[in-house]
Amino acid sequence: xxxxxxxxxxxxxxxxxxxxxxxxxxxxxxxxxxxxxxxxxxxxxxxxxxxxxxxxxxxxxxxxxxxxxxxxxxxxxxxxxxxxxxxxxxxxxxxxxxxxxxxxxxxxxxxxxxxxxxxxxxxxxxxxxxxxxxxxxxxxxxxxxxxxxxxxxxxxxxxxxxxxxxxxxxxxxxxxxxxxxxxxxxxxxxxxxxxxxxxxxxxxxxxxxxxxxxxxxxxxxxxxxxxxxxxxxxxxxxxxxxxxxxxxxxxxxxxxxxxxxxxxxxxxxxxxxxxxxxxxxx
Amino acid sequence: xxxxxxxxxxxxxxxxxxxxxxxxxxxxxxxxxxxxxxxxxxxxxxxxxxxxxxxxxxxxxxxxxxxxxxxxxxxxxxxxxxxxxxxxxxxxxxxxxxxxxxxxxxxxxxxxxxxxxxxxxxxxxxxxxxxxxxxxxxxxxxxxxxxxxxxxxxxxxxxxxxxxxxxxxxxxxxxxxxxxxxxxxxx
Numbered sequence: 001x002x003x004x005x006x007x008x009x010x011x012x013x014x015x016x017x018x019x020x021x022x023x024x025x026x027x028x029x030x031x032x033x034x035x036x037x038x039x040x041x042x043x044x045x046x047x048x049x050x051x052x053x054x055x056x057x058x059x060x061x062x063x064x065x066x067x068x069x070x071x072x073x074x075x076x077x078x079x080x081x082x083x084x085x086x087x088x089x090x091x092x093x094x095x096x097x098x099x100x101x102x103x104x105x106x107x108x109x110x111x112x113x114x115x116x117x118x119x120x121x122x123x124x125x126x127x128x129x130x131x132x133x134x135x136x137x138x139x140x141x142x143x144x145x146x147x148x149x150x151x152x153x154x155x156x157x158x159x160x161x162x163x164x165x166x167x168x169x170x171x172x173x174x175x176x177x178x179x180x181x182x183x184x185x186x187x188x189x190x191x192x193x194x195x196x197x198x199x200x201x202x203x204x205x206x207x208x209x210x211x212x213x214x215x216x217x218x219x220x221x222x223x224x225x226x227x228x229x230x231x232x233x234x235x236x237x238x239x240x241x242x243x244x245x246x247x248x249x250x251x252x253x254x255x256x257x258x259x260x261x262x263x264x265x266x267x268x269x270x271x272x273x274x275x276x277x278x279x280x281x282x
Numbered sequence: 283x284x285x286x287x288x289x290x291x292x293x294x295x296x297x298x299x300x301x302x303x304x305x306x307x308x309x310x311x312x313x314x315x316x317x318x319x320x321x322x323x324x325x326x327x328x329x330x331x332x333x334x335x336x337x338x339x340x341x342x343x344x345x346x347x348x349x350x351x352x353x354x355x356x357x358x359x360x361x362x363x364x365x366x367x368x369x370x371x372x373x374x375x376x377x378x379x380x381x382x383x384x385x386x387x388x389x390x391x392x393x394x395x396x397x398x399x400x401x402x403x404x405x406x407x408x409x410x411x412x413x414x415x416x417x418x419x420x421x422x423x424x425x426x427x428x429x430x431x432x433x434x435x436x437x438x439x440x441x442x443x444x445x446x447x448x449x450x451x452x453x454x455x456x457x458x459x460x461x462x463x464x465x466x467x468x469x
């Protein structure tokens with residue numbers, strides 16, 4: 001099982017632990033990731049707010065490189081995932097864009113290969129049974145909510161692998177890891193991550209809403225598949241009583257018995273006390 | 283809900299057609315069911331709610347729309363289009379309106395978001411990837427907002443979540459060519 005891997009810019013900086021845990025977990029699951037040679041920013045989200053040609057060209061360059069490698073692309077950042085899927089969809093459905101895009105990027109691109117989110121690959125291609133086989137340290141007692149946010153599931157015509165109102169992919173995954181996964185009303189609410197730098201007040205308000213929803217069901221932590229959501233949920237929580245935010249890949253790694261400390265040390269809200277309480281750091 | 287009073291002289295009926303053409307979104311399908319507005323996480327910060335914005339577009343209220351806070355405080359979360367019974371792609375309308383506001387140099391009620399997009403894309407154009415720290419400093423200087431988030435920025439630096447030095451992809455010239463061809467329309 002081999003994919004071109006598009007990390008996306010934030011996986012080199014603010015969400016480096018997402019990248020590291022994703023790579024470690026893929027190795028355990030036999031998913032071979034070949035980093036896309038000389039990949040560049042997909043343009044999210046300033047590209048499409050400024051110019052559609054630019055947005056498609058920035059995403060298209062990366063898609064064209066993956067096509068040259070002859071591989072489907074695996075993506076971890078939901079915003080990159082949606083941008084790449086959007087451009088692929090446009091090229092597939094409008095032949096006129098194909099030629100124009102190739103002129104803009106100076107590379108051929110025919111939308112032959114797929115773009116998939118790593119969560120979808122792990123649950124639906126590798127399979128939940130294979131994941132279950134590798135669990136050596138079940139996350140027993142860890143009460144979490146699966147947070148999908150926006151671009152993993154919306155718009156469904158582009159994202160395609162789960163229900164936009166009540167997605168289950170991450171819930172199913174976390175359950176086989178042994179975690180106590182609780183249903184809640186906030187799983188597809190927007191955290192305002194895209195507004196975090198321009199309207200901090202709005203991001204705080206939206207994060208507060210997600211925190212209230214998590215508190216209602218007594219969640220000890222929120223699990224996400226998005227670097228922007230992670231940074232926003234960590235940095236925009238109100239000061240008292242902070243709860244940790246995990247990447248789904250970190251929890252897979254933890255349940256597989258991998259050393260998660262280097263990843264978890266990077267969090268702004270330390271999850272170490274919580275994990276120690278459940279005896280999960282041994 | 284705010285009542286908008288628009289003198290006929292401010293309406294430009296051709297504007298509705300321009301937005302439809304550029305976005306590919308049929309705004310005439312809207313029957314004002316308010317599903318978008320009731321689903322929207324950003325309404326508390328909007329001057330015109332999403333269903334009102336669509337109505338203003340139908341009327342050709344160009345100035346009111348392009349200067350609105352709505353087009354910049356929309357979080358692009360895609361909830362409205364996912365739930366709209368008429369499949370009206372409001373996030374795409376928002377994008378089209380932001381693009382028009384940027385191109386026409388409209389100064390609206392929200393100042394920071396357009397500056398942020400400019401600063402972000404400048405960084406990508408030069409390096410192929412954004413240089414976050416440089417970008418954040420430039421955004422602070424340009425918006426004269428020197429003190430917010432300083433402790434968080436410092437914490438991120440200490441955690442190694444922000445690089446001190448800018449990186450650059452090998453094919454950075456390809457990226458500046460992409461910008462030249464797409465945004466400036468040059469060969």
